[in-house]
Amino acid sequence: MKSNELLDKWSQSIQNTYGAPSLALVSGKGLVVKDADGKVYLDFLGGIATNILGHAHPAIVKAVSHQVGVLGHVSNFYAHPNVVELAQKLTSMTGDSDAKVFFAQSGAEANEAAIKLSRRTGRSRIVAAQGAFHGRTMGALSLTGQPKKREPFLPLLKDVRHIPYGDIAEMQRAINRKTAMFIIEPIMGEAGVIVPPADYLSAARDLCNETGALLVLDCVQTGMGRTGDWFGYEYSGITPDVITLAKGLGGGLPLSAMIACGAAAFLFQPGDHGSTFGGNPVTTAASLATIKYIEKNDVMSAVKTHGKQLMSELAMIPGVLEVRGAGLLIGIELSSVNSEKVADGLREAGVLVNTATASTIRIAPALIVSSAQIDSFIAKFRKVMNDVH
Ligand SMILES: Cc1ncc(COP(=O)(O)O)c(C=O)c1O
Missing domain, CATH: 3.40.640.10 (Type I PLP-dependent aspartate aminotransferase-like (Major domain))
Structure with missing residues (x-):
């Protein structure tokens, strides 16, 4: 089934407690997930702080x-x-x-x-x-x-x-x-x-x-x-x-x-x-x-280092008012009330985040996120912020 069909069937058969989902995901590996149409996304939300070793981690499997x-x-x-x-x-x-x-x-x-x-x-x-x-x-x-x-x-x-x-x-x-x-x-x-x-x-x-x-x-x-x-x-x-x-x-x-x-x-x-x-x-x-x-694998040392890297790089992006959090739980406060637009732009660009409030983007990537994935996230975030503003 393709995404549209899955999303239609979701709305027909699942109670409307969450609002309509934006994507139908079918598989994942590490921080990368794939939707039912084959498009891949960098998952910086991790099931809202849940998939801490990413998707399909061999040790868990x-x-x-x-x-x-x-x-x-x-x-x-x-x-x-x-x-x-x-x-x-x-x-x-x-x-x-x-x-x-x-x-x-x-x-x-x-x-x-x-x-x-x-x-x-x-x-x-x-x-x-x-x-x-x-x-x-x-x-x-x-x-x-x-x-x-x-x-x-x-x-x-x-x-x-x-x-x-x-x-x-x-x-x-x-x-x-x-x-x-x-x-x-x-x-x-x-x-x-x-x-x-x-x-x-x-x-x-x-x-x-x-x-x-x-x-x-x-x-x-x-x-x-x-x-x-x-x-x-x-x-x-x-x-x-x-x-x-x-x-x-x-x-x-x-x-x-x-x-x-x-x-x-x-x-x-x-x-x-x-x-x-x-x-x-x-x-x-x-x-x-x-x-x-x-x-x-001393993952928690990496969480601290990567968290600091993300917070300092995000803080330098125009349109970001404040960056809050600890480790890899980060809230990005935007200078205007348009977190939905930014989250939508990121999704289009192949990155998943969520909007904690009308002006706050929340990220909670898997604890095994790599430096290369952080660089890719920052580059896409900067571009989307630029486009939205
Ligand atoms: C701090 C906190 N407590 C409790 C809950 C509720 O957890 P659950 O959705 O698993 O019932 C959440 C979920 O987001 C949470 O963030």
Whole structure:
């Protein structure tokens, strides 16, 4: 089937939650994807920060193919080696010897698990950030600080208060001894790659220590090496009570995790939560292959170098007002409100990005992006910016 036919059939048979897709993709290798008409694109969005080793990475293909032929699924009545090995890897990344993991499939579910965990403190009040994105299920949507996404589905969870992101004084006013959890993204991704002040996370840690509120860091978009560290908060030197992960965790397969540290690791009791596919042998095999490849090839050093290169080169392009982010999660703020036009121009030129806001382009390429691919992206970006202006 060609692109037009696939896109028509999509609209006929798939609910219109996303709007019409712009492309129909059929294959990929590394950072290159091909559409149903045979046109190739340089993928600088990576499934929105998900395909962290690009498309069809041999290490993931091998691990998944092997695992599906050995043991494709087991219920959570039984353990299996992959889920144990992955949990041990993730808990060791936190540096907390008490840490324990709950596995699910999506970012929203990881955050749902965090909400339920926080209820086990005996408190129910939640503080979250204006503009934040934490998912679309009813609990996760209650945390999401974007009125347009929330309002059609009111009433949501009671007792959720949204405060301005990055504002320490507002945080101090909002969080108290009745607060069950304070949830924030280390960098707000969907809101346009917003980086908080350098002392924000440590101030949040201090306040949560004083009040007994759980500090939950949603690393769904900023986790698994995306910022040059395993978790997007590591630059701050703190340990949160809860970390949520998804997107890159499964290297492109649906896997998420809610990691609880310290005393929070002991809040859930048998029967408190569950998920049929959580910690599935195949998705955990993909995750282990991804993590081992990143470790063995020192991918995170390259993420830091390439991130700096991209940010400094993008900042010099006329029409770019500001470049924000960390590692390979980058928001490009344009001097005029035309990010759609720029994204469309890039797609025409064979490059995939996305528009986080009307004036912000977001890029989140695979962590294995090469210098040559960065050069090609920068050249195309410069040309499209020139054409659009
Ligand atoms: C920070 C953050 N949290 C949660 C989610 C929700 O993840 P999912 O779409 O897998 O439910 C997202 C998705 O973009 C996200 O960026």
